[in-house]
Amino acid sequence: MAAVRLRWWRAGRPDSDGGSPDRRWVGDLLLWAAVSAPVAYAGVTPPYPRYAVPLLIGALSLLALAVTLGRRVPLTALVAVVLGSLLDGNFVFAIPVFSYLAGRRGTGTARAAAVFGGIAAGGSVLNLGLLGTEPATWFLLASVLLFAGVFPWLLGRHRRQQWALARAERRHAEAEERERRSAVDRIRLRERARIAQEMHDSLGHDLSLVALRAAALEVAPDLAPAHRAAAGELRASVAAVTERLREIIGVLRDERPGSLRPAGETVAELVDGARDAGLAVALRTAGDVDALPPLAAHTVHRLVREALTNAARYAPGAPVTVTVTRTGGEVAVGVVNGAPPAGPLPGPASPGTGLLALRERVRLAGGTLDAGPHQGGFAVTARLPLAADAADGPDTRPVPAAAPGRADAGPAAADGGAGLIGEPDGGLDPGRPGPASEDRPGEAERRLRDARRRVRRSLLTAFGAPTVLGLVLALVYYPLATAGAVLDRAGYERLQVGDRRDGLGLPRRQAAPPTADDPGGCEYYTDGNFPFAEPTWRLCFSDGRLVSKERIAR
Structure with missing residues (x-):
């Protein structure tokens, strides 16, 4: 109903x-x-x-x-x-x-x-x-x-x-x-990021110290074998807890639900899935990239997935090359796409923050990320350390500022939209409002003010315009109808039957021409009634003398 x-x-x-x-x-x-x-x-x-x-x-x-x-x-x-x-x-x-x-x-x-x-x-x-x-x-x-x-x-x-x-x-x-829901989401995301940072900075450091002391106790020469085995178990447990803490921090920092990779999915499987979906992607690996530490593996997976998604979205048809190389104590990742065959996509650059999120994720893993235009396309490269994956804590080096047209600006601004741009779904930056929209509160407020102003104006016009036009009609018509045709009541009363017309001093013109049923020899004058100035008096003459006078009944 x-x-x-x-x-x-x-x-x-x-x-x-x-x-x-x-x-x-x-x-x-x-x-x-x-x-x-x-x-x-x-x-x-x-x-x-x-x-x-x-x-x-x-x-x-x-x-x-x-x-x-x-x-x-x-x-x-x-x-x-x-x-x-x-x-x-x-x-x-x-x-x-x-x-x-x-x-x-x-x-x-x-x-x-x-x-x-x-x-x-x-x-x-x-x-x-x-x-x-x-x-x-x-x-x-x-x-x-x-x-x-x-x-x-x-x-x-x-x-x-x-x-x-x-x-x-x-x-x-x-x-x-x-806007209220968006503000709540921003507050929630900021609080999640703050909690994640506090957990990473405090608990991560403390757990690292606990693991270090357990390792020192494990190698002490005067420790009994049973105690040595217990110290080894303690060190392994602390390392596992530290890794679990890092995973929890990653979930807290993630802005989108369901962003964790599927259980057990490797980069090769991710590339195969993208290739099955129609993306022209090639994978090149060097070293043992299937046995990466959990944090590094998750970061590599996230970086490759985001780069492939955005390459498919903003550079459709362009060839993509994914390179994962493990050398010594680090892993290097690169995702490079060429220029789209049909040219850059039209429209403005996406305001998403995917590259910023990736940069922060790589930094928390102790690595560095670089992204920008490359030979008409776009390239994302990162280096991640492996030795300090579980216990060294975050990289406290400052994040280098992105050059104009690079990661933070989005490649569409610098390269005509030929490469990676922001989040695949237009991610939300918790530190600033979302993209401009005609329905944002400021625009909606302006539309509401305009609508109210139009209603007031139309109401004033609806009642004021007829009044003004009526006055104009009356002020234009009435002077024309009464000019030289007004015989007031006093003048009418002075008229006597039998008086000659030439001596009556009548107005110079009549109020209206004789009507069809006029008996003939009669004249019509008005007393100036507003607004129509209709004929009021009828005076009839014969042989130049007034023979009758009467008031016309309305």
Whole structure:
């Protein structure tokens, strides 16, 4: 039921397509029935005009066309309804409906202004020029356009802005929640790294001293054989605990779950798996690389895996060479990929921290790592000591700073994206926020502010624009309608039947031309009633004398 309600709620959003086709069809049918009711009622009510049935069918068809066009081109549907009002005045009831829908369905402000301006200009030319409509009638029609057309469109636009604001608030809340989770993850990772460092620096050193003392006790000349065997067992146990501690520290330092290598997997098996996946990779080994100490073996495995993964991701199709060489008390590892045959991948460099994590892992194992562009491709090389694998503690030498375009910068910045870049999955650096995104809190906050500003602006426009336009119409029309045509009540009362017209001092022009049912010889003047300035007085003359005067009932 919740899923059904969600679909119906999403269907009503102004930025959706209106829901399922069945629901859109039902909604359009109901809309057509609602706007057709006034037209149909007038068409079936006597007296029936000539050609009543064809006119009714044409009017209903025009409304059906407007409803059909309303979803794709709502302004065109509005224009169709306005044109229909020239044939049937009952179309005026549909104008506010289609105006509201045009505003809610996201028509541009400039296009809507052009349409309303065109309707106003065309209507003015038609009524004042071709049909000779009275100014009061023109003013009434302009008011209808304003309050039945522009005002509903502004309300629909305001409603759409409210939906946009609600959507921005949801996105802002989601971004805040993501940022909160990200902050928790960063704190957790920093704490894990701090614990790992403390364990490595304190427990690792103490265990190394215990192992050293047990070894000294084991070789003491005056020790009984049983005690010597116990000292050897103690030294072996401390070495095993130290190795286990290093594995735990590696897990604590790892930023991604499941990053430990599969049990028993060798570098050769890792390379075979990559080759089976389609990577053109070759393995070259020298020395006994299958019998490395556990810490060194895990570090080598991690380095080769990361390099192969990123070479496959950022240099697809490029040949890769993996070299593992054991000489004396150290092991050298190298992973070199050539330039991708299709050229560098487009797009920005990854902001991942895989090389930084690898550098730190190699440093904790007592070795050094170097990574950077190499002959159009990318190369990762490392050297790890073997003799001090279990007891010497971390290498306290400072980590050399990466040159521009090398490990920390990512090869894509220096070599057009032809080699290794960061974590395969965009690893998280616990010391800094994640990559930029349009949904990050700062961007979501800006979108929310913009949405709120648009809602306030649309609300002010929805109520302010009709008021301003109404005042402009009144201030433009009223002076034109009343200029030289006002006869106040006092002047009207002074008029006496039988007085000659030339001596009455009447205004220089009439308020409106004579009507069709005018008996003839009558003139019309207004008392200045606002805003329509309709004719108020009717004065009738015969042979140049006033024969009657009366107030026109409204």
